[in-house]
Amino acid sequence: MTGWVEAIIKIIEWPPLWQLVVLGLIAPLAVVIYILWFERKTAARVQRRIGPYHVSPRIAGGLQLLADLIRYSFQEVIIPKTVDKAAFISAPLIALILSILPVVAIPFTDVPKWFPLPMDYSLILALALVTLSPLFIIVAGWASNNKFAIIGGMREAYLIVSYEIIAILSFLAATAMTGTYNLVDIVHAQTGWKWFIVLNPLAFFTAFVGVLLSTSGFPFEIAESEHEVVAGAFTEYSGLMYGINMGAAYLKRMIYSLLLTVVFLGGWYPLKPGEGFIWGYLAPSIVIFIKATILMMIFSFFRAVYGRYRLDQAIEIAWKILFPLTVIAFGLGLLEAYYGII
Amino acid sequence: MSGIVRGTVGFNDLKLPGAWTRKIGKDLYEVFIGPQHPGSGHMRIIIRVDGDIIVEAEPDMGYVHRTMEKLSEVRTWIKSIPLFERMAIHDACNVTLPYVRAVEKLLGIEAPERAKYLRVLLCEINRIAAFLYGFGIFGVFLGHSTMYMWPFGDREVWVELAEWLTGARLTHTYPVFGGVRRDVPAGFTDALRKAIRYMRRRLEDYRKIFVDNPVIRSRLEGVGYIPRNLAIELGITGPNLRASGVKYDVRMNHPYEVYDQLDFEIPVFQEGDAYARVLQRVEEIKQSLRILEQVADWLDKHERSPILHDRFWKTAPPLYKKVFQEQGRAKLMAVYAILKVPKGKAYERGETARGEISYYVESDGKNTPYRVRIHSASARNALVYKYILPGHRVMDLPAIYGSIDYFPPEADR
Numbered sequence: 001m002t003g004w005v006e007a008i009i010k011i012i013e014w015p016p017l018w019q020l021v022v023l024g025l026i027a028p029l030a031v032v033i034y035i036l037w038f039e040r041k042t043a044a045r046v047q048r049r050i051g052p053y054h055v056s057p058r059i060a061g062g063l064q065l066l067a068d069l070i071r072y073s074f075q076e077v078i079i080p081k082t083v084d085k086a087a088f089i090s091a092p093l094i095a096l097i098l099s100i101l102p103v104v105a106i107p108f109t110d111v112p113k114w115f116p117l118p119m120d121y122s123l124i125l126a127l128a129l130v131t132l133s134p135l136f137i138i139v140a141g142w143a144s145n146n147k148f149a150i151i152g153g154m155r156e157a158y159l160i161v162s163y164e165i166i167a168i169l170s171f172l173a174a175t176a177m178t179g180t181y182n183l184v185d186i187v188h189a190q191t192g193w194k195w196f197i198v199l200n201p202l203a204f205f206t207a208f209v210g211v212l213l214s215t216s217g218f219p220f221e222i223a224e225s226e227h228e229v230v231a232g233a234f235t236e237y238s239g240l241m242y243g244i245n246m247g248a249a250y251l252k253r254m255i256y257s258l259l260l261t262v263v264f265l266g267g268w269y270p271l272k273p274g275e276g277f278i279w280g281y282l283a284p285s286i287v288i289f290i291k292a293t294i295l296m297m298i299f300s301f302f303r304a305v306y307g308r309y310r311l312d313q314a315i316e317i318a319w320k321i322l323f324p325l326t327v328i329a330f331g332l333g334l335l336e337a338y339y340g341i342i
Numbered sequence: 343m344s345g346i347v348r349g350t351v352g353f354n355d356l357k358l359p360g361a362w363t364r365k366i367g368k369d370l371y372e373v374f375i376g377p378q379h380p381g382s383g384h385m386r387i388i389i390r391v392d393g394d395i396i397v398e399a400e401p402d403m404g405y406v407h408r409t410m411e412k413l414s415e416v417r418t419w420i421k422s423i424p425l426f427e428r429m430a431i432h433d434a435c436n437v438t439l440p441y442v443r444a445v446e447k448l449l450g451i452e453a454p455e456r457a458k459y460l461r462v463l464l465c466e467i468n469r470i471a472a473f474l475y476g477f478g479i480f481g482v483f484l485g486h487s488t489m490y491m492w493p494f495g496d497r498e499v500w501v502e503l504a505e506w507l508t509g510a511r512l513t514h515t516y517p518v519f520g521g522v523r524r525d526v527p528a529g530f531t532d533a534l535r536k537a538i539r540y541m542r543r544r545l546e547d548y549r550k551i552f553v554d555n556p557v558i559r560s561r562l563e564g565v566g567y568i569p570r571n572l573a574i575e576l577g578i579t580g581p582n583l584r585a586s587g588v589k590y591d592v593r594m595n596h597p598y599e600v601y602d603q604l605d606f607e608i609p610v611f612q613e614g615d616a617y618a619r620v621l622q623r624v625e626e627i628k629q630s631l632r633i634l635e636q637v638a639d640w641l642d643k644h645e646r647s648p649i650l651h652d653r654f655w656k657t658a659p660p661l662y663k664k665v666f667q668e669q670g671r672a673k674l675m676a677v678y679a680i681l682k683v684p685k686g687k688a689y690e691r692g693e694t695a696r697g698e699i700s701y702y703v704e705s706d707g708k709n710t711p712y713r714v715r716i717h718s719a720s721a722r723n724a725l726v727y728k729y730i731l732p733g734h735r736v737m738d739l740p741a742i743y744g745s746i747d748y749f750p751p752e753a754d755r
Contacts, residue, residue, distance in 0.1 A: 047491035226485075307481075312737075313561075
């Protein structure tokens with residue numbers, strides 16, 4: 001009997017499974033569900049409403065999102081006759097997979113035994129994987145054969161060109177500071193509260209706004225803004241497919257938050273990974289997830305405060321303000337490395 | 343149909359009855375905004391875009407046409423009041439008042455002074471509620487969900503006041519020929535003053551979160567600019583006209599009821615863009631609050647007196663008069679049901695929240711109108727889309743649509 005339990009624990013502990021399924025899918029999904037509830041609840045608080053309540057009033061409507069999820073799962077998925085079927089169905093699924101895939105390159109511990117991949121070029125790998133998923137949103141818009149979907153897809157395309165370079169460059173400022181692409185080394189460089197958010201706040205700011213831009217958070221909720229393009233590239237989707245599309249954006253934001261945590265917020269510090277599964281892997285993961293969740297909460301609070309920018313304004317902000325700031329942040333990182341502050 | 347679906351190759355070759363095609367410019371993309379689009383009301387704007395720039399725009403109205411003018415010809419005079427209210431239910435008193443006044447003109451009567459003050463009271467309450475309604479819609483068009491919820495919540499204050507005064511939240515049917523239906527209940531003016539104080543405080547909150555919000559400002563400044571001469575040429579009206587620098591308000595230029603005895607200003611902005619229209623509405627709410635304060639003072643100073651013209655009041659049974667003295671309620675007399683209006687033509691206008699509304703009423707001496715012609719503010723304002731949308735980006739459409747505060751049921755009648 002004990003043999004079975006040990007075997008199951010071994011399988012769960014197996015880094016690819018733990019990292020991909022538990023840390024990559026289940027935990028972000030749980031966080032996303034919590035964040036959606038939090039977003040609705042804070043917005044309601046600001047707007048002097050109650051927010052989700054009727055499903056499970058005792059825990060302040062906490063199960064509302066699960067109820068929504070169940071409803072989405074049982075809703076009929078309508079596939080219009082005019083769409084390109086193969087692309088229409090596959091695009092959101094690929095986008096979902098690609099938006100959680102970068103988690104394989106994010107270290108949740110510094111014990112090499114628990115790495116799913118060698119971590120030598122993990123930062124560049126994570127950034128490369130993160131930037132893939134929006135392409136499939138464009139594909140989804142194009143395959144839908146709907147004017148609003150195509151406009152939404154094109155908006156996404158416009159936004160990609162403006163945020164991608166900002167997001168990548170501001171994350172790479174950490175590389176400029178430490179001279180390595182290894183995320184574990186980047187975390188190690190932040191020991192003793194030398195978090196990169198303190199050393200290079202500019203890079204954190206640009207990365208933060210870049211993430212907002214890329215995951216269509218307010219005030220950059222442009223590609224699927226309801227009052228112009230209905231639901232953007234997802235206009236023709238229904239049921240679970242629509243849920244996947246919406247969830248993918250939040251999962252992507254979660255992955256970005258994890259990356260922000262590792263690069264700028266000191267990763268698993270103040271905790272030091274120790275021996276064994278619990279202290280070596282589980283506890284650091286929890287620390288990173290808590291930090292990322294706080295970031296997510298900040299992201300979602302903007303919904304209650306801001307409206308949305310116009311597309312051209314967002315692109316203008318990205319190129320005229322954020323891009324120079326990013327270059328300055330990168331230079332700041334190089335200077336700090338040169339003078340040995342790191 | 344033979345399996346060919348709309349939007350695919352071959353559909354346009356089908357010569358179906360009613361299926362018509364037309365050429366649009368090369369490289370233009372035609373998008374139908376509405377009538378079932380989250381960014382439009384019950385109307386359609388056909389836009390043709392070149393890239394992200396709108397090249398042509400055609401407002402297509404009439405989706406909620408309810409034949410009100412024709413229906414009024416088969417209803418007795420009093421029954422047309424609840425009918426016309428349906429044009430803009432949250433602005434019911436303003437919308438029906440000119441009709442009531444036109445019929446009063448034909449009857450040759452005038453409401454007693456107290457009734458006039460009460461009409462102004464409800465008019466301004468309605469005006470504020472309608473502005474808040476417009477703000478809410480505008481906020482959500484710009485993606486600002488807080489500005490959607492706040493004005494809709496604060497509108498409740500005014501709707502409740504109106505309910506306390508008239509018995510109905512929205513379709514009050516308050517002004518009737520020769521007066522109004524009810525007097526103010528006890529303690530009403532205190533609640534009114536409290537609401538005024540509350541609203542002033544809330545306007546400050548709106549300023550902080552919406553009007554001075556950098557994102558909102560960058561969305562609205564310079565967008566949807568209506569030049570002064572275009573505004574006059576198109577005959578647009580209301581706050582939109584005044585935000586373009588024309589000082590015209592029916593309450594001031596052609597005073598009705600007791601507006602000439604009240605102290606208020608007509609705010610005017612010169613910029614003419616969407617942001618000026620927002621500021622214009624905020625200022626108008628402030629002026630309405632000022633008017634309400636004065637009305638509350640007047641009502642406090644004056645004793646309860648008949649609120650209907652003597653012609654109707656003298657037919658009231660003693661019980662009606664007793665109930666009125668005690669509770670302020672006046673039941674409509676039977677004479678309203680069989681009212682016959684003398685032959686003649688009358689024209690009246692009034693200022694609703696969205697602009698000037700005018701009624702032409704013709705009577706041939708029967709118990710129904712011969713003809714009622716309504717020219718509502720939204721119908722006049724809707725034209726402006728055709729002229730100011732081209733040149734803007736697609737994302738400006740909700741900003742401009744919301745800033746005009748267009749209300750389809752009022753335009754379609």
